[in-house]
Amino acid sequence: MPATQASDVRHAIERSTNLQKTMANGIVRDVLLTERTPHGIALAISIGIMIGILPKANLVVALFVLLLFVMRCNLIGGLISILVATLCAPNFDGFLHAIGKSVLTFPWFQGIYRMLFSLPLIPWTGLDNTVVVGGTIIGILQFFPTYLLVRRLGENQLVSWQMTHEDPVPE
């Protein structure tokens, strides 16, 4: 093979590799690493915990994941909180099961449940499962306290950052 052709091939491979790196950097920077504000991080962590504590194969989780993606929140924070919550969640299954069971077996709601579960797609939500229901309730209940707590912590961190650095925090 002539030297010029070999050089062209090498350049083409380098260009392709650079393009892939640029795209990956772009996705990481523009999709995952955005919204690094206290609000974005707090929102991501709150939604991530909601997703993490739930069993995964159901529509509720799919809806929460969609929520995570469409909300202006920090995806990396959300994914890390999902991972951590998923690892910890089985330890609380007994608690979640107890809450879910008490809700699902509550006599007054039986008619509503029956009607709901006769509708299409509702059975795919898995809301007849005690841990899903318990996890959803706990997830919703923890949402605002977690959001507020993480946001407050983030803001405090931001103030201390601004006090020690002259440059503003990059957006």
Add this chain to the structure above:
Amino acid sequence: MKLLKYRIMLLGLASGFLLLATNSFIRRSIVESSQAVTGTSFDIARIRTNWRTARIELSGVQAADPARSDRNLFEADRVVLDVNPSALLRRRFLVERSQVQGIRVGTPRSAPPDTHTKTKNDTATKLSRGFADRGMQWFDILVNEIGRGKSLSLESVSQSQAMCDKWPEQCRELIAESATLQAQLATMEQEIRQAGDNPLRNLNPYQSAATTLDEISKQIIEIRGEIDRQQQQLLLDQEQVCTTIRNEKVQLTTECQLPNLDGEALGKYLLADEVAGQVDSIVEWLRWGRQFIPALYEHAVPGSNRGQNVIFAGCRPQPDILVKTLVLSGGGGNAGEKFTIEGTLTNLSNRPAINNLPTELVVQTTGAVQTAIHAVMDARGEAPKDRIFINCPRWIQAERQWGNPEQLAFIASGGESKVSILIDIQNNSQLKGEVVIRQGTIMVTPRLNDRISVQPLPTLLSEACKKINHLDVTVKLSGSLDFPKWELRSNFGNELAQHLQQTFQDALTQQRLASVDRDQQEAQVAVDALVAQISTQHATIAKQLDDGSDQLQSIHDHIAERVRQNDGVVQPDSPLREVYRR
């Protein structure tokens, strides 16, 4: 806005990837659930999902045979499942009608070797082991009896031998005594002759001769008496041998009875392995089914790995997966002949215990093998009930071997058989059933191990086997799936036992009688010869005694004559008397 666009794109990509992976996911789910249920390797070559028509098509489906890893239990070219979309939206996999095309049974396995199959307990040998020894005992006895017939010890032969030992000895003694007497007579005669004619000159020899004459005369009388006694004893001994020979014949005819061969035990011994294999295979399949799908027979609503699925008040639990009708079609081969399979499987679900209707399988094969299978698996209620009926009016049996080739085995010819199986399983695992096998024409050839192949055993066995022309086997099943019991009844064992008993009995009696006749004849001839010989010798001795008596008389007369001459000399009016008087 740009951020949202990127994220929606990422989510879309992820969803697209998931959609593309659906086929792999469905394939893996089906393979894993099938392997969990069947306990054997399950392979699907290709899967195609059409979301618009809610149709799933599987092709190249293979399920490994748990008994043989290199063969398939069944293979299907194509499985088409038309899923009810409305039910699918309600998280139920409901298939109203589906088709399995190109079913083939017992094909060589083209997929990787089976690694999933759980080992089945081989209870066939366990079930049949008890029969083996009982059946073989009879043959051991038979071989012993035939061997014994060749070296039978007879009383008549012993008596004859004893006579042959005793009588010549006794006769020799008589001959010796007779010879001694003759020698004495000869000596005496010589002494008398030497003494001269005048007894007055040699008085002593005459005196001693007179004394000896009396003794010899007495001895001759004694020897004669002994000869008479021996003659009578000899005849008595001869008569006794004859009587013993007659008694022995009677005794042998009654004694030479083989122990009764238990036909049932023989049938079990010979057929146990074959039938146990089939029965055990059926039981093993049933047990295997119950072992690997116990959850199907449970009424509790299953939960996921986490939590519990709640059935709301007023709702009835339903199986997640339900195939209402599965149409089966295909073919297979048995002993090189092809047959076609047609059938339907209805109400197949992952939770038959909570299904409205029992699972039912109806299969009909046509062609070389005509079989009807009707299986009802009713897992509803407290005690699940399974009922399986298999009727095969034309099953091509291959040639097979019964018994132990190390001892005695029978080669049964192949041919058309009728097989009928009815099995009920109640109260979880209580087994009740019947297996009937009938082979209209059969030819049985015995095969004996060289160790016991003693003529005429092989010939007799062949003769007995020729009389059996059909095979009827009935197996009654009872007990439980874990501890099945079965009772085997067959015409084969009874008929073979009957023919063997008769043939062997006749042969053994003939062999014994021939052997005894030969020995007795020899004994009789020996005794007759002995009697003739002894009689001749007695006659000879008697003749010698007669001669001796004559000689004795002659000596006596001679002495008497000489003594009378002396008396004449000394008579009252003789001159010698006058001389003595003076």
